[in-house]
Amino acid sequence: MAGGGVRVVAGCLLAAAVLAGCEGSVSLGGSSVARGEVEDRITAKFGPLFQRVDPPVEVACPESLQAEVGVTMQCALTDPGDGATYPVNVSVDSVNGDDTHFNLDLVGVTAVDETDVEGEIVNTFGTRFQSTDLSADCPASLRAKVGVEMQCALTDPADGTTYPVDVAVDSVDGANTAFSFEIGDPADS
Known part of the structure; x- marks a missing residue:
């Protein structure tokens, strides 16, 4: 990125x-x-x-x-x-x-609910931003299919900065879906 x-x-x-x-x-x-x-x-x-x-x-x-x-x-x-x-x-x-x-x-069709994906983004990046007030917004649920990608947004309310977060499905094993994140530069930069 x-x-x-x-x-x-x-x-x-x-x-x-x-x-x-x-x-x-x-x-x-x-x-x-x-x-x-x-x-x-x-x-x-x-x-x-x-x-x-x-x-x-x-x-x-x-x-x-x-x-x-x-x-x-x-x-x-x-x-x-x-x-x-x-x-x-x-x-x-x-x-x-x-x-x-x-x-x-x-x-x-199976998918991980968008609120679950948003929660994982907030939990994952909370330490990086030293904040528990982060908010994430994803456009839809994440389809449980290897290779599926979507872009969510992570907002730091301390300064209003929004970061793009690319989400990718890495593996699907039955009802379990593993996915990873990549955070980009702030939208304003």
């Missing part, structure tokens, strides 16, 4: 979890939620796990989602990076007038 970034292998070995219980809610009026709206919600929620912006993940749902409690359908999310396709279960859990609330369940 330019500017003398420091690679820290922090011994971070956390359990990855299957992703479920993600919610979407729309107010569109009518008796269904348009297929495109459901696909957009799936892309927004799960796309960051696949680090796909261009091209984005591909999502296909068979039809519009009927606005009726208990209705389910299965959509497909395809990662254009490797062509793998994952089912996404969609289920309506409440309808209140024009507001339809539904849950999304991405099947077959």
